[in-house]
Amino acid sequence: MQQQMEFAIHPCERSRQWNRIGEVSCRRQAKTGPSVLFLGDHACKYGSLSQASRRSQKSAWKLMTKATVDVGPLMSETRQPLALPQDEKVGVLLLNLGGPDSLEDVQPFLFNLFSDPDIIRLPRLFRFLQKPLAEFISAARAPKSAEGYASIGGGSPLRRITEEQARALQKSLETKHLPAAVYVGMRYWHPFTEEAIEQIKKDRITRLVVLPLYPQFSISTSGSSLRLLESIFRSDEYLVNMQHTVIPSWYQREGYVKAMASLIEKEFSKFPNPEDVHIFFSAHGVPVAYVEEAGDPYKAEMEECVDLIMSELRSRGVKNVHSLAYQSRVGPVEWLKPYTDVKIKELGQNGIKSLLAVPISFVSEHIETLEEIDMEYKELALESGIVHWGRVPALNCDSTFITDLADAVIEALPYVGAMAVSNLEARQALVPLGSVGELLATYDTQRRELPAPVAVWEWGWTKSAETWNGRVAMLAVLVLLVLEIASGKGLLHQWGILPS
Numbered sequence: 001m002q003q004q005m006e007f008a009i010h011p012c013e014r015s016r017q018w019n020r021i022g023e024v025s026c027r028r029q030a031k032t033g034p035s036v037l038f039l040g041d042h043a044c045k046y047g048s049l050s051q052a053s054r055r056s057q058k059s060a061w062k063l064m065t066k067a068t069v070d071v072g073p074l075m076s077e078t079r080q081p082l083a084l085p086q087d088e089k090v091g092v093l094l095l096n097l098g099g100p101d102s103l104e105d106v107q108p109f110l111f112n113l114f115s116d117p118d119i120i121r122l123p124r125l126f127r128f129l130q131k132p133l134a135e136f137i138s139a140a141r142a143p144k145s146a147e148g149y150a151s152i153g154g155g156s157p158l159r160r161i162t163e164e165q166a167r168a169l170q171k172s173l174e175t176k177h178l179p180a181a182v183y184v185g186m187r188y189w190h191p192f193t194e195e196a197i198e199q200i201k202k203d204r205i206t207r208l209v210v211l212p213l214y215p216q217f218s219i220s221t222s223g224s225s226l227r228l229l230e231s232i233f234r235s236d237e238y239l240v241n242m243q244h245t246v247i248p249s250w251y252q253r254e255g256y257v258k259a260m261a262s263l264i265e266k267e268f269s270k271f272p273n274p275e276d277v278h279i280f281f282s283a284h285g286v287p288v289a290y291v292e293e294a295g296d297p298y299k300a301e302m303e304e305c306v307d308l309i310m311s312e313l314r315s316r317g318v319k320n321v322h323s324l325a326y327q328s329r330v331g332p333v334e335w336l337k338p339y340t341d342v343k344i345k346e347l348g349q350n351g352i353k354s355l356l357a358v359p360i361s362f363v364s365e366h367i368e369t370l371e372e373i374d375m376e377y378k379e380l381a382l383e384s385g386i387v388h389w390g391r392v393p394a395l396n397c398d399s400t401f402i403t404d405l406a407d408a409v410i411e412a413l414p415y416v417g418a419m420a421v422s423n424l425e426a427r428q429a430l431v432p433l434g435s436v437g438e439l440l441a442t443y444d445t446q447r448r449e450l451p452a453p454v455a456v457w458e459w460g461w462t463k464s465a466e467t468w469n470g471r472v473a474m475l476a477v478l479v480l481l482v483l484e485i486a487s488g489k490g491l492l493h494q495w496g497i498l499p500s
């Protein structure tokens with residue numbers, strides 16, 4: 001039976017890693033019928049899987065609204081409803097990092113951050129030291145961090161902005177005829193992910209779209225939040241049965257790319273010679289080991305993201321030169337290069353006079369845009385010979401961006417639980433397939449020990465002297481810490497950091 005129907009290409013077709021997940025889904029679904037791509041409420045049949053993936057590359061970014069597909073036998077086989085049943089309640093969970101609301105919150109916020117094994121991953125033998133080490137590092141870092149937060153008004157604006165984004169997204173979904181409740185779950189500060197999940201349970205949400213507010217996936221950010229979610233889901237009967245899907249990264253979405261390009265274009269007009277402006281993308285860094293040893297896709301996604309934004313700008317006639325560097329490194333290990341500070345000096349030395357900084361890894365203003373870029377890097381740039389400095393604002397509640405997030409949710413929704421419904425294996429899994437569990441399996445499969453940013457000792461060969469130095473330094477710290485805990489005496493006790 002040939003019939004015209006409307007359907008949306010699932011995000012699995014929109015990028016490399018979505019493709020990977022999409023392919024897994026296709027293969028599994030293929031057990032129930034030949035070469036079938038499930039689009040949730042709709043099903044369509046392709047000639048072959050490879051044809052499907054070729055199509056997906058060609059149709060990246062394009063929302064297909066009309067297509068002729070053979071749906072007769074498939075619809076009868078799957079019996080998937082075309083509209084959400086009355087008793088379904090849709091929720092969207094926005095995941096973010098969180099930040100201290102006041103200066104008193106800085107140390108406990110840092111403690112939560114450094115207690116995270118996805119930020120400091122200790123060798124198995126030393127795992128019992130995670131909390132004392134977090135206590136030690138957070139106490140040591142708090143004064144410097146607090147200075148930064150003091151200079152931007154005494155706390156992080158992250159909670160306020162993320163909650164505004166949640167409200168804007170909910171409104172946008174409403175205008176698109178999807179009544180949904182949008183929740184905010186922070187990883188290291190209020191409102192914690194656990195609090196959001198409690199509310200989701202109270203509200204009896206039945207279908208959840210999980211949307212990390214990081215455009216690019218990193219083990220240290222989205223990965224960490226998903227791991228936490230996985231453990232919460234596992235331990236709760238309601239959540240085990242609630243169907244969900246995750247949008248792991250969305251830097252390749254047309255709306256996001258266009259919104260970023262427009263923000264950049266708008267800033268050009270503030271320079272005396274817009275055509276001479278060097279576009280300087282500055283992304284939050286991660287330790288090299290995350291990428292090289294654990295397979296974090298962050299660097300590849302970041303580079304692709306910058307390419308997409310630059311292609312969009314080129315299509316608008318912008319010919320400016322650009323570069324990408326990584327900021328905000330913590331501790332002595334090697335992080336992704338070039339480092340932002342080093343690159344700024346280099347650009348100054350090379351005679352660049354106009355520089356437009358573009359924060360690229362985060363969609364809200366936060367300490368690293370407001371303090372690190374606006375204050376530290378600006379000062380460094382001016383000292384390095386750059387005369388005209390500009391900075392692109394974060395997207396915050398930019399309407400193109402929020403509308404695009406709403407579209408991402410709508411496109412992902414039909415996929416919620418689709419695998420779990422039709423696949424025995426999926427039904428038996430604690431976390432439905434194509435979701436948190438599958439994502440965590442895609443990246444960081446073995447959860448290997450990582451040389452942490454605040455380096456910890458790990459036996460074995462590594463390429464980087466920085467890593468070695470860091471490890472030796474941290475071995476010394478660990479030994480001191482163990483001695484201090486064992487004896488009950490030492491500097492940390494004297495300073496009141498560890499209770500006597």
Ligand SMILES: C=CC1=C(C)c2cc3[nH]c(cc4nc(cc5[nH]c(cc1n2)c(C)c5CCC(=O)O)C(CCC(=O)O)=C4C)c(C)c3C=C
Pocket residue numbers: 097098099100110113118119141145156157158214218220221284285286287330361362365366367368453454
């Ligand atoms: C994509 C964004 C981010 C990545 C990747 C990331 C990795 C990462 N961060 C730290 C350590 C710290 N991060 C801190 C603050 C912070 N980090 C991000 C984003 C990413 N982090 C944001 C948005 C913020 C700011 C929140 C706010 O309050 O506004 C901090 C605390 C601030 C400070 O002391 O500098 C630390 C520490 C590591 C170690 C890491 C990768 C392993």
Ligand SMILES: [Fe+2]
Pocket residue numbers: 284328
């Ligand atoms: Fe960070």
